[in-house]
Amino acid sequence: MASYNLLLLPGDGIGPEVMAEVEKLVGWFTKTGIARFETEKDLVGGCAYDAHGVAITDAAMDRAQAADAVLFGAVGGPKWDKVAYEHRPEAGLLRLRKELGLFANLRPAICYPALADASSLKRELVEGLDIVIVRELTGGVYFGEPKEIVTLESGEKRAVDTQLYTTHEIERIARVAFELAKVRRNKASSAEKRNVMRTGVLWNEVVTRVHKNEYPGVELEHVLADNCGMQLVRNPKQYDVIVTDNLFGDILSDVAAMLTGSLGMLPSASLGAEDPATGKRKALYEPVHGSAPDIAGKGLANPIAMIGSFAMALRYSFSLVKEADMLEKAVANVLDGGLRTKDIAGPGVNAAGTGEVGDAIVREM
């Protein structure tokens, strides 16, 4: 039986609750003998700060480096609003992304037919929606230097962030997007602000060249990021794969996720480069939703985004494609059966708890 190393980082808020449902699935895999996942658990985010004074310890980083994949819950909450900038909960996630080299963030925005009415958009505009945002995750304004606040002689402060991209960074994320488009509907849309930003000019140039030289068979369109935000609201189904930078990806993927009415259902994968020697790539899987401190600890959270993230891990990190399909089918069946957490139950319906939904999914397997 193949054996894999899985690091679980439940984090804050509803993170631990939804991660508990993944652990049930891990147990199922071991029991059935399909694969063995050796799991370790560690702290990240506010809980790590409370315990160790940092958003993630070096020891936890070492474990993440050694793992075959990392499953991440969520971080942050009002409790840590006053924590110093370098120790804020998000710093743990950003360090993981940067040090594991997870440059490619895949964020599917899928509208589950059973939930189309939960969208704020008209049903016909989102029913059947299935797009992926490919977000660059280790560059841009998130990590560029200088990144500082200085006090001027006048007593005023000046804050600086630096948006920075190199040819290489754009090339590799473009390739991820084109590869994905090839196995989907063969269309890639590249979003930037070339009319205002130099990084947008370079982004546009490099994506155009990679397309011409390596993927001439994929349809490519360039769209200004502001217009992309508009078009997502107007008619999201025009898209297949959207490739964009770290900051635009942050906003556009949130808009896209919300369109689906299925926010509590959306998983994501953050992938590193393939190691030429081993063929392996570092990977972290996390739900698109946040830590939802308002409902944390109440057993109300929807575990499906976290479980879907585990399904993505099966697919991308462990080549357990059949099992990933099976798990996604199990989720769909449970939804069709009508068992739903509060966020997607609809008015007047008796909502199920986090554990109930997780148990039902395991049973379906």
Added chain:
Amino acid sequence: MASYNLLLLPGDGIGPEVMAEVEKLVGWFTKTGIARFETEKDLVGGCAYDAHGVAITDAAMDRAQAADAVLFGAVGGPKWDKVAYEHRPEAGLLRLRKELGLFANLRPAICYPALADASSLKRELVEGLDIVIVRELTGGVYFGEPKEIVTLESGEKRAVDTQLYTTHEIERIARVAFELAKVRRNKASSAEKRNVMRTGVLWNEVVTRVHKNEYPGVELEHVLADNCGMQLVRNPKQYDVIVTDNLFGDILSDVAAMLTGSLGMLPSASLGAEDPATGKRKALYEPVHGSAPDIAGKGLANPIAMIGSFAMALRYSFSLVKEADMLEKAVANVLDGGLRTKDIAGPGVNAAGTGEVGDAIVREM
């Protein structure tokens, strides 16, 4: 009769067509003797590049500096896609904003009841929507230096844009937002990415302080920019005034505009600081929509956003408040009467032309 200096910069695409309808209104004002607008016209954008090799000439800039207000149509189009970065059509608009010191961009997103069905959102979510995005317009990543593409020794290129904000820049835009909130529903939402960006940290700090010291009576909430994008889609009516930086404002205001289903109807105002000596402020008014090259020259464009921008000029630059109300009422009446351009006509309805709608509005006056 009061006399004002108005610089008209119709620009490219549908700009000249929609500006022509404003000229009819200018004629009406002169004829009725309410106010006299001395208009001058000049080139900006692609047409300026074609004529003079730059997106706006120094002479046109001088006229803009001298005018009591500038009315701006739209710039850009595929024709100028290959023009060098510093001469691209948008450079004309950016130079106007920067050199006139137009730091405060007011972008109302209003859902006209008659058009609620044109929104991609469910009617109940947008009907009656009336929010304003207050976007910082002369700072941030749009103008920060360094802003360049350099070729490295390896042959790779590296592009840099610099996001930069000072205390002073944030203070003055915060005040604009709070003042506006005070005469509206008394709520301001400040959007940034303090969890990732140093400029977001400073933004948050300064807005909080201005609020505490000067506007404690206004309700203030802080929201992460990505979450704000989500919330705009989920439930836009939770907002009143949203204040945010140049780049987030660009995207969030486009998303907000598209929500309304009334994109061809939305005006905007870009205002400078009040001159302490004269009490005057520089101002530029422009529709939120772009140059729409696909329908340019066909008489199909909706002139209402441009006419609404003129109404904003009446209100903010010339204190002709009664006349601004009158003009907005005239627009509403024409809409209620059913006369509509193609973008808002609805399926199967006979659409009116640009000039027809403009004439009807003048008649209503």
